[in-house]
Structure formats: structure tokens, C-alpha cells
Amino acid sequence: MRRDRRLEIITDTIERLIPGAVPSRITVRVAEDMPRGENTWTGSADGLAVKVFTALFGRPRTADDRSPLARAEDAKRGRDLIGELEALTTGHVDLTTAPWYPLQPGDLVHVHYEQTGELPTFGETYIVGDASGGLLSMQLLAHSLPADYEPSLVETVTGWFGSEASDDPIYDAWFEGGPQRLTVVRHGRAVHNGGAQ
Template sequence: MRRPVVHRRDPRLEIITEAIERLIPGATPAFLLVTVVEQLPGTGETSVNTWSGKPEGLATKVFTALYGRPRTEEPPSPLARAEDARRALGLVGEINALTAADKALTSAPWYPARPGDLVHLHYPQAGDFPEFGETYIVGDAGDGLLSLQLLAHTLPATEDADGIVGCFASEASDQPLYELWFEAGPHLLTIVRDGRPVHAGGAR
């Protein structure tokens, strides 16, 4: 069981958005447009008062009326951004989002990872899970590959940590930070090399 990585979109907002998108069964969400028209009583004619927007725009208005403005403190991970791009622009948007995230990783001045690098992952509070962190260390797995081993975590002992912490550990990989970068997101990572932070995405 993997602890779900925090996504910027509230699940209630996603439910409302999907309900609107399903008003037309089988429609492609990226092509949907919602229009609300004021109709004059008894005439069948419409006035100039209309509202048009994407389903997510209407969903946000409904969500805000019910619960207040959606929380957007945490930016989306590259995978979440690719999912949003696919919904809005289709496969091309998804590929472009993933390509941009890959370039951001591979062009970083500290890339690639080296044995001895420390990687800290911050988990914001989500549902019943408290805020906590994990620390991994990059090791030499031989044959040009690297390992990623969990050193410590701060999930309270009262929580069931089995199967939750350490989910990004790997025995051997040519890119041990790839999954962390894409699934958790660079904004939640702090990477330390030779005692100095070389990537401070988790800094406030």
C-alpha cells in the first residue's frame, strides 16, 4: 500500500467536475463547454445574460459556494500536471508536461544523483495522515546503477507505517530520483550533497 501523494485538487472538486462532464455521456472533457442562459418567461426568447465556461470553471464556482475557495497551497506534481494537461489538451498536452518535467530534472546542475546524496521528502498533512517526512540515501548498487534506501521517517509511531513509508526505495536503478521527482514533485524534495543543499524545493 502506497501512501497517496498530496494533490492540489480537492477530491470534492474533482467529483463535482466529473458530474458536470458526465451530463453528456461519452463526451471528451477537453471539448466540453458549459453555457447558462437566462430565458425570458413565456416568450421562449433569451436575454443577453449568459455565462459560459469550462466544466472545471463551473465546478469551482459550485465548490466555492459550498466549501469556500479550493486550497491551492501545494503546486501539482509533474504527474498531476500531466493529468490536468491531458484533460485539457489531450495526449499532446500530457506528453509536453512530462517532457518539461523530465528536462527540469535532467538539466538540474546537481543531476545525476550520486552515492551519498541525501533526499528528504516532505508530506503535507492529508486526511487522517499527519504532516511527516522521509529521508533517503543514494547508494552504489554496482554495474553503474544506484540504490535509494530509506534512512528515517517522522511518521508518528501511533500510525500504521507498514507499507506507507519507504515506498520510493529501490534496490537498483539508473535514475533513483525519477519516481520521487514525478510522483511526489520537486516542490516537496530537498536534496543534500556533501553537507550542502543542492535542491531546496521543500523550503518555505
């Protein structure tokens, strides 16, 4: 499954050439008129998008469920400086070129955590606020740890991505947790749904 937002934009643009069409039923036909007939290429919207993307940016990356920081750390352990820089740069570009970026006051950011050891699967929801001076806050609004979870541990495992004042409060969650674990809701609509990708 591809996660590159640039490829998604190209695919969406091609699919929207026919308003209201079902994306899985769209085919693209490119024809060259020749004296004795046509020379054609026919394919899916996704196939054309991959060809355009490859011409512009190189082959699309395949899905990687690790966070940008985890990918960079793996490359660093392997003494792959280029891979480390690519993981960090790609993570930054993916975030800062997202159509919903930057966060706005009133946005909700949900972080999903998989079960690890004795810690159950749970989620946290943060609300973004105006911290004045062009800065934003990201305050823990709620978490879904079980009600009987040990209260002294709740404070230890929740609120890691909260921020009193930051120019980019989602940055740590994006790099450490990973975009695939985040959902951003703006005006009641999911503008980034990492879990659905």
C-alpha cells in the same frame, strides 16, 4: 513564483556580475550612445533575466505546485495531448538539467508529505548508495511519522520511493511527488531545496 531552473541560472549569472552584491539592490542599465545623448533601458536583474529567457525559450511558466505526473494527468483528462506531453517533457528536462543531477552515492533525498485525510504531515529521508554496475540504490533511512502512529500502517505509507538498483532512483519521486516536495543534500549542503522555491 518561478521555478524554471533555466531562468534561475540566467538571473544568478546577472547577479554575480558584481561579486558580493545584494541581489535585490542590483539594477541593470543598457545604454546606446547616440549623437545627442543616450537611449537607455534600466531594470532589475530579474527583469533582464526574464527578457533573455523569453527570447530564448518563450514566456516563463508560473509556479505550479502539482507534480509533473499530476499536471500530465490533468491535461490527459482534458484531452490536451500537447499539455500532457509538455508536462512530462518539462518534468524530465527540469530534472536532467539540474546542476546537481544525477544523484551520487552518499546523497540524501528528503521527501515532504502534506497532511491528507488521517495521515499527518511527515517526511522521509532516503540515502543513495552504489548498487554496482552503474546502478544506484535509494534506501529509506528515516521517517518522521509520530512514534505512536499505527505500526502496521507505517510500512504501508513509507518507503514508496526506495529502490534496490536503478539507473535513476530519484525519477519516480520527482515525477510523482514533485520537485517542490524534494530536498537533495550532497556533502552536507542542500543542492536542491524544492520547499524553498
